[in-house]
Amino acid sequence: MNEQKNLIIAVSLAVFILLGFNYFYERPKHDALMRQAEVTKQVETEKSIVKESKGADSPKSLLPLKEALQLNDRVEIKTDHLKGSINLMGCSLDDLLLLDYHETVDKSSSPITLLSPDRAKGAYHADFGWVARDTGLKLPDSQTIWKTSSTTLDKNSPAVFEWDNEAGLKFQRIITVDDQYLFTVTDRVTNTKDATVTLSSYGQINRHETPEVGGYMILHEGPIGVLSGTLTELSYTKLKEKGTVEESTTGGWIGITDKYWLVALIPNQKTSVKTIFRGQTIDGKDHYQTEVVGPALDLKPGESIETQHHLFAGAKILRLLDNYEAKLGFDKFDLAVDFGWFYFLTKPLFYVLEYLSKLLGHFGLAILALTVLFKVVFFPLANKSYRSMSHMKQVQPKIEALKKRFGDDKLRMNQELMALYKKEKINPLAGCLPMLIQAPVFFCLYKVLFVTLEMRHAPFYGWIGDLSAPDPTTLFNLFGLLPWMPPSFLMIGAWPIIMGLTMFLQQRLNPQPADPAQAKAFMIMPVFLTFLLASFPAGLVIYWAWNNVLSMAQQWAIMRLEEKRVR
Numbered sequence: 001m002n003e004q005k006n007l008i009i010a011v012s013l014a015v016f017i018l019l020g021f022n023y024f025y026e027r028p029k030h031d032a033l034m035r036q037a038e039v040t041k042q043v044e045t046e047k048s049i050v051k052e053s054k055g056a057d058s059p060k061s062l063l064p065l066k067e068a069l070q071l072n073d074r075v076e077i078k079t080d081h082l083k084g085s086i087n088l089m090g091c092s093l094d095d096l097l098l099l100d101y102h103e104t105v106d107k108s109s110s111p112i113t114l115l116s117p118d119r120a121k122g123a124y125h126a127d128f129g130w131v132a133r134d135t136g137l138k139l140p141d142s143q144t145i146w147k148t149s150s151t152t153l154d155k156n157s158p159a160v161f162e163w164d165n166e167a168g169l170k171f172q173r174i175i176t177v178d179d180q181y182l183f184t185v186t187d188r189v190t191n192t193k194d195a196t197v198t199l200s201s202y203g204q205i206n207r208h209e210t211p212e213v214g215g216y217m218i219l220h221e222g223p224i225g226v227l228s229g230t231l232t233e234l235s236y237t238k239l240k241e242k243g244t245v246e247e248s249t250t251g252g253w254i255g256i257t258d259k260y261w262l263v264a265l266i267p268n269q270k271t272s273v274k275t276i277f278r279g280q281t282i283d284g285k286d287h288y289q290t291e292v293v294g295p296a297l298d299l300k301p302g303e304s305i306e307t308q309h310h311l312f313a314g315a316k317i318l319r320l321l322d323n324y325e326a327k328l329g330f331d332k333f334d335l336a337v338d339f340g341w342f343y344f345l346t347k348p349l350f351y352v353l354e355y356l357s358k359l360l361g362h363f364g365l366a367i368l369a370l371t372v373l374f375k376v377v378f379f380p381l382a383n384k385s386y387r388s389m390s391h392m393k394q395v396q397p398k399i400e401a402l403k404k405r406f407g408d409d410k411l412r413m414n415q416e417l418m419a420l421y422k423k424e425k426i427n428p429l430a431g432c433l434p435m436l437i438q439a440p441v442f443f444c445l446y447k448v449l450f451v452t453l454e455m456r457h458a459p460f461y462g463w464i465g466d467l468s469a470p471d472p473t474t475l476f477n478l479f480g481l482l483p484w485m486p487p488s489f490l491m492i493g494a495w496p497i498i499m500g501l502t503m504f505l506q507q508r509l510n511p512q513p514a515d516p517a518q519a520k521a522f523m524i525m526p527v528f529l530t531f532l533l534a535s536f537p538a539g540l541v542i543y544w545a546w547n548n549v550l551s552m553a554q555q556w557a558i559m560r561l562e563e564k565r566v567r
Contacts, residue, residue, distance in 0.1 A: 061119075062119060062120065062121050063119045063120065064120070065113070065116055065117075065120045065121075067119075068116070068117045068118070068119035068120040069085065069095055069117060069120075071089075071117075071119060072087050072088055072089040072145075073088045074086060074087055074088060074095070075088070075148060075150050075151060075152065075153055075159045075161075076151065076152045076153065077095075077096065077152075077153045077154075077177065078152055078153070078154050079154055079155055079177060079179065080099075080179065081098065081099055081100055081179075081180060081181065081314070082096060082097065082098065082099065082177070082181065082314070083096075083097045083099055083111075084096035084097055084115065086153065086159060086161075086175065087117060087125075088145055088146050088147075088148065088161075089142070089143065089144070089145055089146075090127060090140075090141065090142040090143065090144060090146075091127075091128070091140070091144070091146045091161050091163075091173055092117070092125050092126070092127050092142065093115065093125060093126045093127075093175075093183065093311065093313070094115055094116060094117040094118070094123070094124075094125030094126075095115055095116065095117060096113075096114045096115035096313055097111045097112065097113055097114065098111055098112040098114055098261070098314060098315055099111050100315070101260075101315060101453075101456070102457075105457050105459075105465045105466055112261065114261055114263065114313060114314070115263070115313060118142075118208070121209070122207075122208065122209050122211060123206070123207070123208040123209075124205075124206070124207045124208070124256075124263070125205075125206055126183075126203070126204065126205050126206075126263065126265070126311050126313065127142065127203070127204045127206060128173065128185050128187060128201070128202065128203050128204070128309060129141065129187075129201070129202055130171075130187070130189065130199045130200065130201055130202070131199070131200050131202060131293070132197060132198060132199050132200075133198045133296070134197065134198075137167075137169075137197060138165040138166075138167050138169075139165065139169075140163050140165075140171055144163055145163075146161040146162065146163045146173070147161065147162050147163065148160060148161045148162070153175060153176075153177055154177070155176075155177055155178055155179045158174050158175060158176040159174070159175045159176075160172065160173070160174050161173040161174075161175070167193070168191060168192045168193030168194075169189055169190070169191060169192070169193065169197070170189070170190040170192065171187070171188070171189055172187070172188045172189075172190075173185065173186070173187050173188075174186040174188075180314065180320055181312055181313055181314025181315065181320070182310060182311070182312055182314075182324065183310065183311040183312075183313065184308065184309075184310055184311075185203070185308065185309045185310075185311060186306060186307070186308045187201055187306065187307050187308075187309075188304055188305070188306045189299060189304060189305055189306075190303075190304040191299045191300065191301055191302065191303055191304070192301075192302070193301055194301050195301065196298055196299060196300045196301065197298075197299050198296050198297065198298050198299070199296070199297055199299055199305065200293055200294050200295065200296050200297065201293075201294045201297075201307040201309070202291055202292060202293045202294065203265045203267070203291065203292045203309040203311070204265075204289055204290070204291045204292075205254075205255055205256055205263050205264075205265060205289065205290045205291075206287070206288070206289050207256055207287075207288045207289070208285060208286070208287055208288075209285060209286055210236050210286045210288075211236075211258070213236070213258075218338075218340060218446075218447065218450065219259060219338050219450065219451055220233045220235075220257065220338050221235075221257060221258055221259055222234060222235050222236045222239070222256065222257065222288075223236070223239055223254075223255075223256055223277045223279075223288065223290055224254075224255060224256065224257045224264075224336065225252060225253060225254035225255065225264075225275060225277075225290070226251075226252040226253055226254075226331050226332045226333075226335055227247050227249040227252050227254065227275055228247070228248075228249045228250070228251075228252065229251070229252070229331065229332070231332070231335050232247075232277075234277055234279075236279065236286070236288060239277055239278075239279030239288060240279040240280070240281065240286065241279075242277075242279070243278070243279065243280060244276065244277070244278050244279075245276070245277040245278075246274060246275070246276050246277075247274075247275050248272055248273070248274050248275070249272070249273060249275055250269075250270065250271065250272045250273075251269040251270070251329075251331040252267075252269075252275075252331045252332070253265060253266040253267075253312075253330060253331065253333065254275045254277070254290045254291075254292060255290055255312070255336075256288065256290060257316070257336055257338075259451070260315060260316055260453045260456055261314065261315060261316065262312060262313075262314070262315075262316050262336045263311070263312070263313045264311070264312045264313075264336065265290065265291075265292045265309060265310070265311055266309070266310040266311070266312065266328075266330050266333075267292045267294065267309060267310075268294075268307075268308065269328075269329045269330065269331060271294065271295065272295065273292050273293060273294050273295070274292070274293040275290070275291065275292055275293075276289070276290070276291040276292075276293065277289075277290055278290075278291070292309065294307055310328070310330075312324070312333075315453050316336050316337050316453050317453055317454070318334060318337050318347070318350060318452060318453075318454070319354075321333045321334045321336055321337065322334050334347070337451060337452065338447075338451050339447060339451065340447055342440065342443065342444050342447070345440065345444045346444045346447045346448055349441075349444050349445065349448055350448045350452055350454075352370065352373075353366050353367070353370055353448060354366075354454060356369045356370060356373075357454075363454070363455065363458040363460075363467055363539070364458070364459070364460035364461065364464070364467060364539070364542065367445075367467070367539050367542060367543050367546075368542075368543075368546050370445075370543075371543055371546050371547050371550065372550065374441060374547075375547075375550050375551075375554070382551070382554060383554075383558060387558055395420065398420060399417065399420065402416050402417060402420065442540075442543075442544070445540060445543055446536070446537070446540050449467060449468055449537040449539045449540050450468065450537055455467055455468040455537075455539065456468050458539075460538065460539070460542065463494070464495070464538045464542075466538070467537060467538055467539035467542075468537050468538075468539065469537060469538060470491065470493065470534060470535050470536060470537065470538060471491075471493025471494060471495045471496060471534065471538045471541065472491075472493065473493040473494050474486055474490060474491045474492055474493055475492045475493075475494075475497060476490045476491075476492065479493075479494060488535070489531070491534055491535065492530060492531060492534045493534060493538075493541075495538055495541045495542055495545065496530050496531075496533050496534040496541050497530060498545045499529070499530065499533060499541050499544050499545040499548065500526045500527065500529065500530030501526075502545050502548035502549055502552070503525070503526040503529065503530075503544075503548055504523075504526040505548075505552060506548050506551055506552050506555070507522060507523070507525075507526065509552060509555050509556060509559065510555075
C-alpha cells in the first residue's frame with residue numbers, strides 16, 4: 001500500500017510540474033509570440049505616445065513607421081550591416097534596421113527593426129545633448145532642428161551637424177560608425193559669450209511602451225549595465241516600481257537589452273559619470289530611459305569643450321563584444337550576453353561549439369561532435385559507473401531472492417541488501433554518476449542554445465529549421481498530416497519522442513530498482529521528460545537523444561565485456 005501511495009504522489013508531482021511549466025513558462029512565451037505576430041501584421045494608429053521628458057510635447061497619435069520617418073528631414077545610415085537614418089529634429093538616432101537578421105527563418109522576411117522614431121509604435125531611440133546649471137540657457141533639445149551638409153553616414157563618411165543658439169553658444173555634433181554596430185558621437189561647444197558657462201554632456205536611450213518579452217526565467221531582457229565593475233539588471237516591472245535608480249561609475253556601460261539585440265551607451269572608461277535608470281508612466285504609456293551624464297565642465301569665453309560617447313546598437317555577437325572590450329577597453333561588455341551563474345563554463349562551451357561549427361560547417365553537426373567530445377572527456381568516470389551497473393545487474397537474482405525471503409520485513413530487507421552490496425563491492429549510487437556529470441553540461445548547453453545569437457535560425461537536417469526553437473512538429477496531428485494545431489502543451493515533436501525512446505531503451509539496460517514503486521516511477525520518467533523537453537530548443541533535445549545513443553553503445557559494450565570476464 002505504501003509503495004502505491006508513493007507512486008501516486010510521484011506521478012501527481014510530475015503532472016503538476018509539467019502543467020505548471022507549461023502554464024508559467026510555455027504559455028507566456030507562446031502568447032508573446034502570438035502578440036508579436038499580430039503587431040507585425042497590423043500597426044495601430046489610434047493610440048497616443050509620450051514625448052521625451054526634455055522638451056516634451058503633448059501626446060500625438062501614432063503613425064505607421066514609414067509615415068513617421070517622413071515627418072522630418074534625415075541623414076541616411078548605410079553600411080554593410082545597417083540601414084537607417086538620423087532625424088534632423090533633435091539629431092536623434094531613431095531609425096535602424098539590422099540587415100543580417102530577419103523576423104523569421106525565411107530570408108525574404110523583413111529585417112529586424114531595432115530603433116524607431118517617436119511617432120511610431122514602440123518608439124526606441126538614442127539621443128545626446130547638454131544640460132546646464134543655468135536653467136535659462138538655451139540648449140538643443142528634442143525639438144531642435146539641426147543643420148547639416150551630410151547626406152549619408154557610412155563607415156568612411158562621418159555625418160556633421162551644427163546648431164547655433166544665437167545667444168553665444170555654437171554646437172557641433174560629429175557621428176561616425178564602424179563596420180559593425182558601434183557609433184561614436186562627438187559633441188563640441190564653442191563659447192562666443194563674454195561669460196563662463198558650465199555644461200554637462202549626456203546620452204540617453206529612450207524606449208516607449210513596455211516591449212513584449214518572452215517571460216523566460218533564465219534570461220534577462222530590459223535595462224542592463226555594468227556599473228563600477230558589477231553587472232546590474234532591472235526588469236521593466238522592477239524599474240517602474242523603483243522609478244529612478246542612480247549610480248556613479250568609472251568605466252562600464254548602460255543600456256537596454258533584448259534577447260538577441262542590445263542598445264548601450266559606453267562613456268569614457270576613465271571618467272566618473274552619473275548613470276540613471278528611469279521607468280515611469282506618462283499619459284497611460286510606459287517610458288523607460290537609461291542615461292549617462294558626464295561631469296560639469298566650465299566653458300570660458302572664446303574656448304571650446306568636447307566630449308565623446310560610444311553607442312552600440314546591434315546584434316549581441318559574442319566575439320564582436322569581446323573584440324570591443326579588448327580594443328576599446330569597454331568594461332565587461334560580454335556580460336550583455338546572459339550566460340548566467342555558470343558563465344565560466346557556458347562561455348568557453350560556446351566557443352568550443354562555435355569552433356566545431358566552423359570546422360564541420362554546421363551547428364547541428366557541431367552539437368553531435370560536442371557530445372562525442374564530452375563522452376571522451378568523461379570516459380573513465382562513465383566506464384566506472386557502467387561497470388558498477390553491470391555488476392549490479394549480475395547480482396539481481398540474489399536481490400530477488402532477498403525480496404522473497406524478507407519482503408515483508410523492510411528493516412531486515414534493507415540490512416541484508418546493504419550487506420550484499422558490501423560483500424559484492426557494489427556502490428548502488430554509482431549508476432547516478434553519468435546523470436550527475438551530464439546535469440551541469442546539459443544546463444550550460446541549454447544556456448548556449450537559448451541565449452546566443454549565433455544559434456538563432458541555425459538549421460539542422462530535415463524539418464528542424466531553427467536549433468534554438470522547439471521541434472515544430474507534433475504527434476497529436478500526426479506530424480502535420482491532420483489540419484489541426486494542438487495547444488502548446490501537446491506540441492510533442494518527433495525529436496522529443498526519439499529522445500524519450502532512447503531514454504526508455506537506456507533504462508532497460510540498467511538494473512531495475514529493488515522497490516517496485518521506484519521501478520514504476522522510473523518507467524514514467526521518459527514520458528514525463530518527453531513532454532517537458534518538447535518545449536526546449538531542438539538542439540538540446542537532439543543533444544540528449546544522441547547522448548543516450550552513445551551511452552547505450554558504451555554501456556552495452558561494457559556489459560558484454562563484464563559478462564565474458566565473469567564466465
